[in-house]
Amino acid sequence: MKDKRIGFYDYTVILTYMGMLLACAGIIKAVDGAYWDSCVCLMLSGLCDTFDGAVASTKKMRNAREKHFGIQIDSLSDLISFGVLPAVFVYCITGFNKTAGLIGSLFTLCALIRLAYYNVLELERQSKPEKEDKIYLGIPVTVVALFLPLVFMIYEKGLFGNDYCFMILLGIMGAGFLAPVTIKNPSIKGKAVLVVLGITELIVLLLKAKAGAV
Secondary structure, three states, X not given: OOOOXXXXXXXXXXXXXXXXXXXXXXXXXXXXXXXXXXXXXXXXXXXXXXXXXXXXXXXXOOOHHHHXXXXXXHHHHHHHHHHHHHHHHHHHHOOOOHHHHHHHHHHHHHHHHHHHHHHHHHXXXXXXXXXXXXXXXXXXXXXHHHHHHHHHHHXXXXXXXXXXXXXXXHHHHHXXXXXXXXXXXXXXXXXXXXXXXXXXXXXXXXXHHHHHHO
16 A cells, blocks of 8 residues: 655664654753753753754665755754754843844854755755765754863853853854855764764763752
């Protein structure tokens, strides 16, 4: 019997779906004021995004529809994880500051434009007979998963005078998403370094979140 479900549900998209669900959990945690837990969700979502492409590439035979779906669903998930979640986090931690809400909205718009433009370039790249090396225009939106928790930990240590640091971070990163800079796809060594840094930061966050729950 022909599958009448919309979408795809095999192992190649599981990490992408998990990353989006973790981002939703992070949004809920931020609204509840559980900022340590929210940062943990953000970083876990970032780890899912780091490996989802590698997992998808293990399937040797993917038709054009599956490939295009993978591109679209990855960017849609990234918009929630690295656009909406950070914006909601900053809006909540600043006490529902209207300026923070505006900056967060513009930050999410920058992420949306960045991701949509990436999709256009990636579809063009895949349509060519000879595949070119994958490049990024603008700072990848996923880097917020490293910087926002880091700024939060510094903020919790009392090293920042006020919560403006979060608004400044979103402003800088939003501008970076649309900056006309070319970034090559990191090498295996480069990715390994980023993963180690991310896991180290995640462990610290988990320990802090656990300590706060006691």
